Amino acid sequence: MYVSQETSVPPVFFWKHGDETTPIYSQPLKVTRAELPTFCPLESRSGIIELFRVHLHQHPEIPCNDEHGTRFSPEEIHRQAAHEMYKYCYSNDLSQVWAYLWNRWYCPSKWELWARSASPAILRLKTTMVVESLWKVLKRHDLIHFNRPRLDLVTHVVLNKILPRVTLQLTELRGEWRKGRPQQLAAWQKDIKHDWVDMSKPDLQHSLEIELEWRKKPLNAKGRAERLADIES
Structure with missing residues (x-):
């Protein structure tokens, strides 16, 4: 029976990884980070990332780059992607990496959460x-005056400010605006309205607005003096 030199408690079992054998104790010994095995070597990470990027963007509507423009079904894309990643991990002796990738990314229940081919x-x-x-809008618009806000405050803001605003936007996008209320103008309608209002102003008002706009700028603004001189003349 194997007995460690550091402790008199025998290991529960031995874990074999290649030619290395590691004893597993009921209370693991304290080890430093440098003594732990590398989960994924640095030279293998770029290949995994590149494969992952390719698998992310594959889609049945996007043909392959071949003479016939071959298209694959979502099931075929998933099967080929998992097989390619498995072959890469197998050829580089990355059993633990493949176990993680399959359980967290490539199993059917996880695949449909991130792969574009699932839609x-x-x-x-x-x-x-x-x-x-x-979250960017929430932090910079609704919670900009709060540093580390409490959870109840964040919940209140989400329920009473964020959700009504999102619901209104979805209603506008889906065309389910309540009858009797005007719908939001389209982008081209807003441009026409802006030009219409601008052209309907008298020339004197238009020139005064331009002059005020230039006078509000800093004194050292480029072209300010020349522009004001042209307006006054």
């Missing part, structure tokens, strides 16, 4: 883009 439409948004944008 019939070609999505333009990234996985966390919408969530990050939402």
Whole structure:
């Protein structure tokens, strides 16, 4: 029976990884970070990232770069992607990396959460883009005056400010505006309205607004003196 020199407690079992054998104790010995095995060597990370990027953007509506423009079904894309990643990990002796990738990314239940091929439409948004944008607005618009706000305050802001605003935007996008209320103008309608209002102003008012705009600028602003001289003349 194997007995460690550091402790008299025998190991529970031995873990074999290649030619190395590591004893596993019920109370693991204290080891430093430098003594731990490398999960994924640095030279193998770029290959995994490149494969992951390719698998992310594959889609049934995007043909392959071949003579026939071959298209694959979502199931075929998933199967080929998992097989390619498995072969890469197997050839580089990355068993633990493959176990992590399969359990967290490439198993069927996780694959549909991030792979674009899992959706019939070609999505333009990234996985966390919408969530990050939402939190950015929350921090810089609604909670800008609070440093480390309490959870109850954040919950109150989300329920009473964020959700009503998001619901209103979704209503406008889906065209489910309540009858009897005017719908929001389209972008081209806003441009026409702006030009219409601007052209309907008298020449005197228009020139006064331009003069005030230039006078509000700093004294050392480029072209300020010349522009004011032209207006006064």
